[in-house]
Amino acid sequence: MAERRVRVRFAPSPTGPLHIGGVRTALYNYLFAKQHGGDLIFRIEDTDSNRFVPGAEDYIIESFKWLGIKFDEGVSFGGDHGPYRQSERRDIYKKYVQQLLDTDKAYIAFDTPEELDAKRAEIANFQYDAQTRGLMRNSLTLAKEEVDKLIAEGHQYVVRFKIEPGRDVLVNDIIRGEVSINSSILDDKVLYKSADELPTYHLANIVDDHLMEVSHVIRGEEWLPSAPLHVLLYEAFGWADTMPRFAHLPLLLKPVGNGKLSKRDGDKLGFPVFPLEWHDPKSGEISSGYREKGYLPEAVVNFLALLGWNPGTEQEVLSMEELIKLFDLSKCSKAGAKFDYVKGIWFNHQYLLKQEDMDWTPAFDKLLKENGVDSTPEKEAQVVSMMKQKVVEYTDTLSGQTKKRNISFVSDLWPLTKFFFVAPDSFDKEDKFIKKNWKENAAADMSELADVLETVTDFTVEGMKAVVDVWAEQNEKKPWNPWRVCLVGAGQGPDMYELAAFLGKEETLNRMRYAIKVLG
């Protein structure tokens, strides 16, 4: 077959926020398209009018914008294969449904949902197919006049695909190889419903993919069972020679327990399952998002890309450009991948450390505001004014000495840095560090050190060093850990001289005297 332009699509249903599994599917489509210099299409599959959720479409678009996954055409992106919203393609589908009807590949069925339920209750494992369609009310069993009459009288009907039984249908899948299913186990799927004049997924999908010249269908494994139906549909339309190639991706599974990853697991286990925070318009329920949790889009992309695929090398930190270069559908794994969100945190850590020039000030500023308020209004005012003075300076300090810490999120900074802004006001005597370093003579030593510091006029690292190091050596003191107890209240923080210089003479001495008083 001649080389076709690569055209792939991501076609979500706007029934809610975009699931992280959907994000990965879209990502793989994007990587594949870009690698081949092809197009990525964004199509909205809103053929179920009952499940429409306002805001979902915008949410999905914004998610991809954040993630850096760019579409070439589709809803909100333009293009000359539109419209890209299925609800706006009614007339197109009608035409093709009629074609199937005219060629005897489909038929009209009048059975109501209630009648179908009754049949299902009556016959075990009932399926609307070659075996049973003769028992039902459809254009195959009813006289033509009767059918016309029912339609004229306004009875609702559906169009069903007439599947010929006893045929092995082959699906050639890039990831799974050849999959064979016998057509006898397929049912006569509903292709179109007169009630809302809209097709169902299967029909709309095939018609759109054909008309939009889609070359590869890359989607989740949940579609594999219906792939034979789709193959049959291409054949029925006479489009078999331009049928897209299929690739069914393995599913994302729950990190613990069994089953595929679902909305619920996320917030239960403490990780988001959505790219962006989602406010459900009906229930008002809020689901957390990667963006709001402090993940960097690059990290999310990298993490997701490696869940079900890897380049076969030992490199794991990969930029979008590298992913595009290396991605290979045939190297995708076949088995579902447990969603190991702990590794996602590690990826964020990696990217956070890589952001040499990233301006952390806004995020950190927000963090301080969130955490700055805890006790009295006086203290609050003090902290706020201190933050204002220090925040810029602190950011510099940050890149110099604190950045290479075990930080996976900007929000991790707070517990690691609060002592820059807030003096310890209580000391946990059971704390391992305090217990070990605040011995009987600590108060006396600190008091002595405070006196020494009092004499320092040049309160800089060098200025203090010149005086304190001499004092420590002459008196055989090792004041650093007790000093740390005074200034930090825990076993953390930068070099003591740097910390003291940052805090300034007054604050340093205040904290020391306070600790001496409280700890004794």
Added chain:
RNA sequence: GGUCCCUUCGUCUAUCGGUUAGGACGAGAGAUUUUCAUUCUCUAAAGAGGAGUUCGACUCUCCUAGGGACUACCA
């Protein structure tokens, strides 16, 4: 129940008949460090089970077991 897909360390995975079965996350230990952390080093950890095919199987075939998906006038 039926149909299809899948099965290597706890997790993500490499290996496309011949390897001491490799890497990463996580875990543990050690070194470095005035603290915490960083960094570095090291350790434990796997081919579901059973039959074949083959000189040789993690890799191919079959069976069993387990997991997953689908089974709507939803996508």
